[in-house]
Amino acid sequence: MNPHVKFSQVGHTYTSENGQAVCALKGINFNIYKNEFIAVLGPSGCGKSTLLRLLSGLYEATMGEVSIFGTKVTEPQSNTGIVFQKPTLLPWKNILQNVVFPIQHKQGRVSSKDIESAKAMLKLVGLEEFAQHMPNQLSGGMQQRVGIARALLMDPEILIMDEPFSALDALTREEMGFELLNIWRQKPKTVLFITHSISEAVLLADRVLVLSPRPASVIGEIKIDLPRPRNIDSIKTSEFSEYTDQIRQLIYRPETQTENQESDLTPTLAEQSEGSTNA
Numbered sequence: 001m002n003p004h005v006k007f008s009q010v011g012h013t014y015t016s017e018n019g020q021a022v023c024a025l026k027g028i029n030f031n032i033y034k035n036e037f038i039a040v041l042g043p044s045g046c047g048k049s050t051l052l053r054l055l056s057g058l059y060e061a062t063m064g065e066v067s068i069f070g071t072k073v074t075e076p077q078s079n080t081g082i083v084f085q086k087p088t089l090l091p092w093k094n095i096l097q098n099v100v101f102p103i104q105h106k107q108g109r110v111s112s113k114d115i116e117s118a119k120a121m122l123k124l125v126g127l128e129e130f131a132q133h134m135p136n137q138l139s140g141g142m143q144q145r146v147g148i149a150r151a152l153l154m155d156p157e158i159l160i161m162d163e164p165f166s167a168l169d170a171l172t173r174e175e176m177g178f179e180l181l182n183i184w185r186q187k188p189k190t191v192l193f194i195t196h197s198i199s200e201a202v203l204l205a206d207r208v209l210v211l212s213p214r215p216a217s218v219i220g221e222i223k224i225d226l227p228r229p230r231n232i233d234s235i236k237t238s239e240f241s242e243y244t245d246q247i248r249q250l251i252y253r254p255e256t257q258t259e260n261q262e263s264d265l266t267p268t269l270a271e272q273s274e275g276s277t278n279a
């Protein structure tokens with residue numbers, strides 16, 4: 001089976017304004033297959049957003065190749081949707097207008113079919129009755145659902161999610177995880193989900209990739225075999241705890257990595273990551 005997404009020996013080095021080279025990623029290899037849900041976990045500043053920028057085509061990798069459906073990514077693709085950390089809704093437009101805004105921006109007009117599709121997306125994320133509300137009338141979790149509806153409207157095959165629930169309180173965050181699983185079940189997509197939360201990664205993903213501190217490389221890849229559909233009971237199982245323990249172990253003691261990849265982490269660096277993950 002050909003992967004939807006392929007990272008082959010990907011590295012990325014920024015050149016800062018004073019000419020200093022900052023190596024964010026090195027030797028990243030992984031595939032994502034059709035409708036697979038991949039979570040990427042890693043300490044703060046390790047290079048997660050860089051990974052996402054490369055897949056979304058905002059930047060081109062300085063080493064190796066990122067490809068989607070076998071084609072090298074060099075610019076943003078129409079088959080890719082992005083959900084950001086904050087939904088950044090336009091405050092002067094209502095919810096329906098916000099959802100169709102990317103289409104309006106791209107095509108200069110919105111057809112009645114687009115409006116119907118946007119309403120269907122709002123229904124999918126449980127906001128059918130809020131189409132005419134303004135963003136400030138919605139809670140943080142509801143606004144994030146608008147962001148998901150907006151990303152799904154173009155029916156992208158690949159969905160990139162950049163810590164989409166990190167700004168929410170713990171209860172809403174957990175609830176949104178279940179919501180997302182429900183949405184994904186109804187509208188399967190190939191997903192790359194960036195997170196700092198071990199439990200969120202285990203609840204959502206088919207596979208969890210664990211990154212080292214910068215420059216990020218993949219120090220572990222854990223297949224999550226919890227049955228689907230997953231719900232609150234999944235979290236209570238001993239398997240769930242085993243997976244979270246396994247990942248925690250990998251982050252804090254990377255010498256126990258599960259792949260045959262070399263890691264150049266020193267224990268000191270690994271320990272530095274300890275404060276930056278919040279399961």
Ligand SMILES: Nc1ncnc2c1ncn2[C@@H]1O[C@H](COP(=O)(O)OP(=O)(O)OP(=O)(O)O)[C@@H](O)[C@H]1O
Pocket residue numbers: 014015016022023024042043044045046047048049050051214
């Ligand atoms: N445009 C840039 N120019 C120079 N360095 C950059 C640039 N963007 C990011 N970096 C550096 O690259 C490294 C990785 O950054 P990145 O934002 O990818 O990390 P992250 O894992 O997403 O961080 P966080 O978890 O805090 O969101 C950091 O050291 C950052 O300072």
